[in-house]
Amino acid sequence: MTEFIPFIMQMMADPPDPNVVPLGNRHATIYGVTIPFHILCWVAVGLRLHTRLRVVRQPGLDDLIIVFALVFKLIGLVAFYGGLREGMGKHIIYIFNNLEMTMIWFYVANGTYIMTTVCVKLSLLFQYLRLFREGYRRVVTWILLIMVVLWGTVFTFMAWFPCFPVSGFWDKRMVPQAKCYGFGYRTVDEAKNTLFAFSGSNIVLDTAIFVLPLTEYFKPDLKRKQILAMTGLFTFGSIVVLMAILRLWSGVKYNNTVTLYDFTWWMPEVWLFSCLEVDFAIISASMPIFWPSVMAKWTEIFVTQEVMVVHARRSHYVQASELDVQMQRLSRRKSNDSYIALTEKVNAPSKSFLSFLDPDTGRSPSPGVAQVEVHTSERLTPFG
Structure with missing residues (x-):
């Protein structure tokens, strides 16, 4: 240099x-x-x-x-x-x-x-x-x-x-x-x-x-x-x-x-x-x-879920002592289907669900169905 x-x-x-x-x-x-x-x-x-x-x-x-x-x-x-x-x-x-x-x-x-x-x-x-x-x-x-x-x-x-x-x-x-x-x-x-x-x-x-x-x-x-x-x-x-x-x-x-x-x-x-x-x-x-x-x-x-609860009540009532609520899945689905369904069925005596009593009659609704639907947020697919 x-x-x-x-x-x-x-x-x-x-x-x-x-x-x-x-x-x-x-x-x-x-x-x-x-x-x-x-x-x-x-x-x-x-x-x-x-x-x-x-x-x-x-x-x-x-x-x-x-x-x-x-x-x-x-x-x-x-x-x-x-x-x-x-x-x-x-x-x-x-x-x-x-x-x-x-x-x-x-x-x-x-x-x-x-x-x-x-x-x-x-x-x-x-x-x-x-x-x-x-x-x-x-x-x-x-x-x-x-x-x-x-x-x-x-x-x-x-x-x-x-x-x-x-x-x-x-x-x-x-x-x-x-x-x-x-x-x-x-x-x-x-x-x-x-x-x-x-x-x-x-x-x-x-x-x-x-x-x-x-x-x-x-x-x-x-x-x-x-x-x-x-x-x-x-x-x-x-x-x-x-x-x-x-x-x-x-x-x-x-x-x-x-x-x-x-x-x-x-x-x-x-x-x-x-x-x-x-x-x-x-x-x-x-x-x-x-x-x-x-x-x-x-x-x-951090999934955002939309929950919708539907309850169908029948015209007659049964005693609260006869109430039993059982949760069961209607069907198996993939984790990414954004839909989950659960049912409540009334069959036998139970003391753990007194909140289901009707406030006017003191009696519980007869066997009915409560359905819960959960809709998850939309998925993103990777950009290739």
Whole structure:
């Protein structure tokens, strides 16, 4: 890197205060934000796979790709934590002797982040192909799919091969010097332009992908489960785009030469927004699939029942001592039939039902029938 050594000399001449630690660089902040959302990703994908494999029994390529995205996200998160342990979050001049290990973790985190974003986009688009069987939306989906494949191929290659040889990315002292480009931090302007190119195109593709299914809202016969799925996708998709914008902002706000090369100090904030971006993307890609199934189970737990009691009384009475009430089920029915019938029959003496006595005559009604009908709330079917 032609500008690297002069930059280090300039920082050493006026060293920054090592005790000033931004909120995004503190380990408590990073662990407290990234771990819970990563766990939510595993829960979302787990519910998605349960719905596709056990409920609707229609797994697809989009399910396999989202699993790859989740695995890449885990590898990237481990690399993020490894970089923190090696000094990421501190000014580069204070970890200069350990910079090689820090850059190795940085290399893995950057590559897996880009692969995760690509996989999430591909999973959503293959999911759209299952939803849009014909029409212009299917054509647009195919166009976006081709664009994402080309875009992902280019930036994935740039992430995993930023220098030739690759070891030149973390070993800046090798002789002869490695040939680097793009993410390889050869020059300040090139590194900045690469960041703009990737982040800007990422935001545009995310917006297009999350907006496409919103056209479903204009269908007159839209079902409730489809409304829930589209609403969840739109909400989380908006958060994904917001996190991508914040990721870009967190990088470009350090725009002067000296600060830009001090990437070990400002990079944790970028990684933090990167983690949140792909976390929400994975959740949004899975929610339309598992959410209707979750709502169905929730309805079974907190079921609302409509009860109707009908009692038929005959014209003559019998003594209260002859009263005996027996409850019996008229017929066996499945648990999801939303109908339960019970009868009360009067046959033999009993003293436990004096409340059935007529208040005027002191006598009990003759054998009669009381029928109870229970109507449960409507079931939701999972969206596959």
